[in-house]
Every structure is written in structure tokens, then in C-alpha cells.
Amino acid sequence: MDWLTHLIWYDGKFLGVDWSIWKVIGWLGNVVFASRFFVQWYATEKLKRVVVPAGFWWLSLAGSLLLLSYALFYRGDSVFIFAYAFTWIPYIRNLIIHHRHAAAHLDCLACGNSCAPHSNFCCSCGAKLAPSEKAAV
Numbered sequence: 001m002d003w004l005t006h007l008i009w010y011d012g013k014f015l016g017v018d019w020s021i022w023k024v025i026g027w028l029g030n031v032v033f034a035s036r037f038f039v040q041w042y043a044t045e046k047l048k049r050v051v052v053p054a055g056f057w058w059l060s061l062a063g064s065l066l067l068l069s070y071a072l073f074y075r076g077d078s079v080f081i082f083a084y085a086f087t088w089i090p091y092i093r094n095l096i097i098h099h100r101h102a103a104a105h106l107d108c109l110a111c112g113n114s115c116a117p118h119s120n121f122c123c124s125c126g127a128k129l130a131p132s133e134k135a136a137v
């Protein structure tokens with residue numbers, strides 16, 4: 001079991017990493033950024049079609065900002081900084097588009113189902129949708 005002790009804690013390092021607050025921020029950024037793939041995978045498996053939920057873009061934004069902070073304030077590495085300097089732009093744009101699309105959905109008064117924008121009939125119960133049924137988000 002000595003090998004296991006050395007693997008976990010050795011020479012003052014946990015898992016071989018010399019921890020500092022910036023290492024925590026960098027690893028947290030990695031975990032948050034990587035977790036977006038599991039969120040997208042779960043959403044796709046749940047609906048049995050390829051979907052990208054808003055949570056994917058929120059995790060992308062949070063993870064990339066943590067990694068950008070790590071790159072800027074700890075590493076000072078221009079390659080690493082450039083890799084995350086502009087990724088927030090499409091993440092925020094996709095969140096805006098996602099919000100606008102969700103706000104444009106129509107609520108069916110007959111069954112309460114949320115229907116795709118510009119739908120004429122409810123995809124759940126078939127009732128005719130009126131423009132006044134537009135959801136207020």
C-alpha cells in the first residue's frame with residue numbers, strides 16, 4: 001500500500017500536483033468545462049436526438065472564464081490566453097439565441113404544452129394555437 005500512499009500524497013504534493021489557489025481555479029475550470037460534454041450527452045440520450053441544452057453553454061462560459069483567469073493571472077502564457085480569450089463570444093451569443101427561442105414558444109391553453117415558435121397547432125393535443133398564447137418569458 002506504500003505505492004498508493006505515494007500516488008495520492010508524495011513529497012508534499014496531492015496527486016502529484018503542487019496545489020495553490022490558482023491550481024484549484026485551473027482544475028476547477030477543467031472540470032466545469034469537461035462536464036459540459038456529459039450534460040450534452042445526457043440531454044441527447046434523454047431525447048434520442050442531438051440537442052445542445054443551455055446548460056452546455058453556461059458550463060462552457062464558466063469553464064472557459066476560469067481557464068482564461070488561470071492562463072492570464074497564473075501562467076501568463078500567450079498561447080493558453082489566446083485559446084480562451086474569445087471563446088466567450090459564441091457562448092454568450094448562443095445563450096441569447098437560446099433565451100429568445102425559448103421566449104418565442106407558444107403555450108397551449110388546452111393542455112399546457114410548450115409548442116415550438118410559429119406553430120399553428122399543439123404538437124401534443126392538436127389544439128389550434130392563437131398568437132395570444134405566446135409565452136411571456
Ligand SMILES: [Zn+2]
Pocket residue numbers: 108109110111112113122123124125126127
Ligand atoms: Zn395542447
